[in-house]
Amino acid sequence: MKAVQDLKNAVRSRSIHVCYVNVGSCNGCDIEILACLAPRYDIEQYGIYVHNNPREADILLITGGFSPQWEDKLKMVWDKIPEPKAAIAIGNCPISGCVFNREGTYLDPPVSKHIPISAEVPGCPPRPTEILAAVLSLAPVIFKDYERKDE
Amino acid sequence: MASSIIWYLREFVRGEWISRFFTVKTPPLITPPHFRGFPILTGKECTHCLACMMICPTPNAIEVLRTGDVWNPVIYPGHCVRCGMCVEACPEDVLSTGVILETQKAEHTSYTATFHLTIDPVLCKRCGNCAVACPVNKEIDPYLGGTGTAFSDEVIMRISDGEMRVIHPEKCTGCKTCEKTCPNHAIRVARVVEGLQEAGE
Numbered sequence: 001m002k003a004v005q006d007l008k009n010a011v012r013s014r015s016i017h018v019c020y021v022n023v024g025s026c027n028g029c030d031i032e033i034l035a036c037l038a039p040r041y042d043i044e045q046y047g048i049y050v051h052n053n054p055r056e057a058d059i060l061l062i063t064g065g066f067s068p069q070w071e072d073k074l075k076m077v078w079d080k081i082p083e084p085k086a087a088i089a090i091g092n093c094p095i096s097g098c099v100f101n102r103e104g105t106y107l108d109p110p111v112s113k114h115i116p117i118s119a120e121v122p123g124c125p126p127r128p129t130e131i132l133a134a135v136l137s138l139a140p141v142i143f144k145d146y147e148r149k150d151e
Numbered sequence: 152m153a154s155s156i157i158w159y160l161r162e163f164v165r166g167e168w169i170s171r172f173f174t175v176k177t178p179p180l181i182t183p184p185h186f187r188g189f190p191i192l193t194g195k196e197c198t199h200c201l202a203c204m205m206i207c208p209t210p211n212a213i214e215v216l217r218t219g220d221v222w223n224p225v226i227y228p229g230h231c232v233r234c235g236m237c238v239e240a241c242p243e244d245v246l247s248t249g250v251i252l253e254t255q256k257a258e259h260t261s262y263t264a265t266f267h268l269t270i271d272p273v274l275c276k277r278c279g280n281c282a283v284a285c286p287v288n289k290e291i292d293p294y295l296g297g298t299g300t301a302f303s304d305e306v307i308m309r310i311s312d313g314e315m316r317v318i319h320p321e322k323c324t325g326c327k328t329c330e331k332t333c334p335n336h337a338i339r340v341a342r343v344v345e346g347l348q349e350a351g352e
Binding site: 039040041042045046092095096098099101102120122123124127129132133 | 176180181209229232
């Protein structure tokens with residue numbers, strides 16, 4: 001059975017479905033995620049597919065410093081993602097609020113207060129290479145021997 | 152028909168084709184050395200002038216902390232935006248990132264900062280908290296009154312004739328302690344940074 005499981009792990013870590021959600025970012029990080037799709041980085045050759053549908057996704061990329069409108073909605077998006085799942089905070093905003101986290105703003109960072117975050121990619125914005133490296137390093141960990149978890 | 156299938160099968164078992172099909176074709180994910188990363192220490196002595204903290208555009212991204220007897224700036228990656236301003240502002244080249252220090256040396260550029268103090272007379276209630284909290288004032292006149300009055304003319308600001316007056320704004324180091332202690336947000340410290348370039352040889 002181990003050979004079958006190894007094959008499953010190898011195949012699954014080369015088929016990562018990603019959904020990204022902007023919880024109040026300036027769009028800088030979204031553009032860097034978009035750059036990953038472009039031919040220079042081309043994430044589909046690593047087996048990463050962007051769907052923007054939480055029901056199809058394995059990994060949720062979160063950008064932005066969490067504006068109050070997302071208070072109830074981000075949890076809804078997170079609950080729709082089937083197991084196994086992971087969330088990655090892209091950029092400084094979901095980690096600390098960055099330049100927007102000043103006195104008198106309504107931002108509520110970090111995002112880890114609201115949903116569990118598995119990895120953080122600091123940078124304002126992070127480079128496409130850093131986003132890619134984070135997704136690629138996280139995927140084998142979350143998919144590893146998934147069926148055996150509940151045994 | 153058969154020859155075509157055989158041609159395809161032969162094509163698919165070629166090592167080059169298989170490796171190209173299964174592996175990544177774009178250039179490797181490496182960061183060129185001239186890209187700005189999070190600033191790192193060069194090992195030179197920090198003089199605790201706080202120029203890096205003053206120029207930093209993001210809240211809580213850099214702090215100058217003392218470990219043992221030495222002061223050293225500490226960068227927090229979740230806050231830092233990698234703009235490299237601290238590297239350029241530092242007069243002692245304590246921090247380094249990318250090729251900023253080399254470029255600065257080659258082009259003879261530097262930053263100087265001055266600070267403009269403005270007090271809104273409508274909001275100010277003349278409590279003198281700013282003058283008392285100011286660390287520069289404290290050094291110049293240790294006997295500064297608890298209400299912000301001072302006998303010395305050399306202080307940055309003091310209460311005189313029932314009014315908070317800024318006397319020597321050029322002595323301000325931009326720490327913004329006065330802004331933080333002001334109960335009414337009446338005092339504002341504005342940073343004016345000039346980029347200078349000396350004429351080359």
